[in-house]
Amino acid sequence: MSPAIESFAWPLSRVGEALEAIARATRVQVDAPPPPAHADLEDAARTLGLEVESLHVRYADIDAMLGSVAPALLRISMTSRSAEQRVVALLDTRGKSARIIASDHAVRTVPLAAIHDALCVDAERAHGARIESLVARIPLSSEERLRARAALLRERVSTLSLDAGWALRVSPATSFLHQLRSAGIIRMLGAMSAAHAASFALSLIAWWVIGRGALSGHLDRGWLYAWVLLLVTFIPIRVLATWWQGFASVLIGLRLKRRMLLGALNMSADAVRGQGTGQLLGRVIEVDAVEELTMRGGFASLVALVELALAIPVLALGPSGVASVATFLTWLAFAAFLVRRFAHRWLAWSSSRIAMTNDMVEGMLGHRTRVAQEDPSHWHDAEDSALATYAESTRHLDRTNMLIVGLLPRGWLLLGFASIAPSFVAGTSSPDRLAVGIAGVLLARNSLVRLTTGITSLIGAFAAWKHAAPLFHAAGRAEPAASSRRPSTNDSSPDAAVGQGTALLDAHHLAFRYRDEGNLVLRDASFRVRYRDRILVEGPSGSGKSTLGSVLVGLRDANSGLVLLNGLDRKSVGTQAWRHAIAMAPQFHENHVLSETLAFNLLMGRSWPPRRDDLREAETICRELGLGPLLERMPGGLMQRVGETGWQLSHGERSRVYMARALLQGAELVILDETFASLDPETQAQALRCAIQRAPTLMVIAHP
Numbered sequence: 001m002s003p004a005i006e007s008f009a010w011p012l013s014r015v016g017e018a019l020e021a022i023a024r025a026t027r028v029q030v031d032a033p034p035p036p037a038h039a040d041l042e043d044a045a046r047t048l049g050l051e052v053e054s055l056h057v058r059y060a061d062i063d064a065m066l067g068s069v070a071p072a073l074l075r076i077s078m079t080s081r082s083a084e085q086r087v088v089a090l091l092d093t094r095g096k097s098a099r100i101i102a103s104d105h106a107v108r109t110v111p112l113a114a115i116h117d118a119l120c121v122d123a124e125r126a127h128g129a130r131i132e133s134l135v136a137r138i139p140l141s142s143e144e145r146l147r148a149r150a151a152l153l154r155e156r157v158s159t160l161s162l163d164a165g166w167a168l169r170v171s172p173a174t175s176f177l178h179q180l181r182s183a184g185i186i187r188m189l190g191a192m193s194a195a196h197a198a199s200f201a202l203s204l205i206a207w208w209v210i211g212r213g214a215l216s217g218h219l220d221r222g223w224l225y226a227w228v229l230l231l232v233t234f235i236p237i238r239v240l241a242t243w244w245q246g247f248a249s250v251l252i253g254l255r256l257k258r259r260m261l262l263g264a265l266n267m268s269a270d271a272v273r274g275q276g277t278g279q280l281l282g283r284v285i286e287v288d289a290v291e292e293l294t295m296r297g298g299f300a301s302l303v304a305l306v307e308l309a310l311a312i313p314v315l316a317l318g319p320s321g322v323a324s325v326a327t328f329l330t331w332l333a334f335a336a337f338l339v340r341r342f343a344h345r346w347l348a349w350s351s352s353r354i355a356m357t358n359d360m361v362e363g364m365l366g367h368r369t370r371v372a373q374e375d376p377s378h379w380h381d382a383e384d385s386a387l388a389t390y391a392e393s394t395r396h397l398d399r400t401n402m403l404i405v406g407l408l409p410r411g412w413l414l415l416g417f418a419s420i421a422p423s424f425v426a427g428t429s430s431p432d433r434l435a436v437g438i439a440g441v442l443l444a445r446n447s448l449v450r451l452t453t454g455i456t457s458l459i460g461a462f463a464a465w466k467h468a469a470p471l472f473h474a475a476g477r478a479e480p481a482a483s484s485r486r487p488s489t490n491d492s493s494p495d496a497a498v499g500q501g502t503a504l505l506d507a508h509h510l511a512f513r514y515r516d517e518g519n520l521v522l523r524d525a526s527f528r529v530r531y532r533d534r535i536l537v538e539g540p541s542g543s544g545k546s547t548l549g550s551v552l553v554g555l556r557d558a559n560s561g562l563v564l565l566n567g568l569d570r571k572s573v574g575t576q577a578w579r580h581a582i583a584m585a586p587q588f589h590e591n592h593v594l595s596e597t598l599a600f601n602l603l604m605g606r607s608w609p610p611r612r613d614d615l616r617e618a619e620t621i622c623r624e625l626g627l628g629p630l631l632e633r634m635p636g637g638l639m640q641r642v643g644e645t646g647w648q649l650s651h652g653e654r655s656r657v658y659m660a661r662a663l664l665q666g667a668e669l670v671i672l673d674e675t676f677a678s679l680d681p682e683t684q685a686q687a688l689r690c691a692i693q694r695a696p697t698l699m700v701i702a703h704p
């Protein structure tokens with residue numbers, strides 16, 4: 001390894017500082033306060049507006065990874081085994097070189113190959129000696145020996161996996177503008193607008209060159225060459241503008257999708273349940289429309305505005321400057337009136353369309369009930385009336401759209417030429433001014449064509465946005481969870497030195513009702529859960545046991561009262577850290593087996609892909625819960641696909657998968673809500689033994 005890389009790298013103990021340096025260099029959160037010294041890497045990154053993704057990569061793929069992973073913290077191997085491990089703060093890569101932030105905070109450029117070598121030192125150390133002795137036995141020149149050694153080493157380690165460190169991504173929860181800025185998209189849009197303006201300016205000059213020659217009746221060779229040259233220059237500029245536009249739209253679309261996905265995950269469980277599947281599906285469908293229409297409309301409108309801004313001074317330079325500009329501005333006012341009307345109609349049309357989607361999905365879900373309970377002659381009444389409303393609003397919309405698309409550009413062409421016609425007829429203006437006047441009219445017409453397409457798409461995007469916005473805003477609610485860490489009995493720091501008898505969770509006078517005017521489900525509930533407690537919560541059906549569980553775990557907020565975890569409320573701890581500390585296996589009807597492998601379903605609380613240790617632990621817990629025979633029966637074992645499209649787990653098997661999933665989260669308190677109800681007495685006893693043994697603190701909710 002090049003010693004320079006090692007000396008530029010940060011010791012592992014300063015990895016938080018390296019993270020902060022990258023956040024500042026990439027301008028993610030310039031004003032963010034430094035993360036608390038005790039925060040782990042994931043929490044610290046979140047405070048800085050970044051997401052951390054562990055990098056596990058095969059040696060054969062290291063080059064490909066280096067080309068696309070920046071910014072990242074790369075864990076390099078040390079030349080001396082005793083030295084402290086170090087990380088390279090990779091800022092970005094350009095061709096064969098990379099910019100890194102050295103541990104003295106200076107930005108340095110190093111060869112990418114040096115970082116590659118630094119990542120491979122351990123593998124070389126492990127296998128190099130054997131390969132060396134093998135190559136030494138073959139009669140080769142020294143150059144051939146080097147090549148053979150490198151090829152054999154590559155072959156030997158190519159399938160091995162390397163824990164390469166962490167990729168850093170701007171969190172989709174940070175301000176969207178911030179995300180665009182840090183990805184360089186704003187700069188790209190600026191360059192695109194400048195390229196469009198340059199291409200319009202070129203086309204105007206080209207028009208002036210050819211137009212004045214044609215109108216004055218003599219076109220010499222020099223002017224003709226100039227005209228051809230202008231047209232040729234126009235092509236690369238236009239290609240560049242289109243390329244930037246396409247690239248920016250892909251990057252913006254990607255960020256929009258990630259933001260919406262986070263928003264969907266951040267929505268509260270009750271909000272999701274309250275809205276119903278139809279509404280939610282409608283929102284998700286609208287996300288696509290927002291993306292599609294914003295891209296199409298946004299770029300077209302941006303280009304149209306550049307054209308408009310150029311058209312007005314060009315019109316003013318024409319033969320009837322003031323009259324032409326005044327006519328154009330009046331026409332624009334008329335266009336604004338039509339567009340406003342179109343916007344109203346689109347909103348009405350889009351609401352009835354979305355209502356129909358919602359009703360259709362809800363109707364499909366409740367189809368069997370309808371078949372069983374409704375008189376067949378009334379099955380389609382609601383759909384007929386919704387269709388009639390939809391058809392009516394479509395008719396209104398189409399009429400205004402026809403006026404906008406058909407009348408606005410053509411009407412202007414007539415008015416524009418009419419405004420310069422008097423000076424043309426009277427022959428009072430020079431050919432130069434006449435050429436410029438005609439160019440102005442045509443340019444203004446082009447801007448109107450583009451503006452009508454752009455604005456109609458933007459209105460569509462706005463209507464779709466009204467439905468998708470809750471998802472977008474929900475993403476912004478991701479709270480900075482770095483204010484505290486997970487409480488852990490394994491933690492050796494003094495404030496976490498806990499043992500049996502220490503309070504883990506305190507509930508003070510909890511009250512909860514589902515609806516403002518509804519009955520209290522929890523009333524003045526106060527209790528304490530200590531570390532290592534094993535608690536049984538019993539009560540009749542409907543008495544509020546599951547509700548209590550969901551309040552403790554942080555799925556619902558109590559209307560009054562307080563829950564404290566190690567003396568801190570949820571706001572101070574942070575939702576993320578709270579959920580790390582308290583895990584629940586909800587009741588059967590609120591829990592799900594996803595269509596994925598069994599391992600995925602078990603290890604949902606851990607990083608994916610799983611490490612070997614995670615898989616081993618998952619299998620051990622499954623066997624302790626009596627799922628051993630099932631693992632033997634399933635051809636894929638832990639990697640067997642389960643869920644709707646896979647192996648259908650029985651009721652009792654599923655409840656133990658939920659239990660294992662909760663136990664595998666490494667939480668301090670595990671709440672099992674009626675998880676044992678579906679098990680036979682022998683399996684029940686076995687599963688309970690496992691839960692008691694595995695959960696640091698356990699709360700079991702059950703019927704008496």
Ligand SMILES: Nc1ncnc2c1ncn2[C@@H]1O[C@H](COP(=O)(O)OP(=O)(O)OP(=O)(O)O)[C@@H](O)[C@H]1O
Binds near residue numbers: 514521544545546703
């Ligand atoms: N989303 C909701 N909106 C209104 N009321 C609800 C809602 N969810 C639950 N409830 C009501 O709150 C009360 C407590 O429900 P909860 O599920 O907590 O009871 P439980 O003790 O766990 O019952 P069981 O033992 O039958 O599972 C019940 O009367 C239930 O009908």
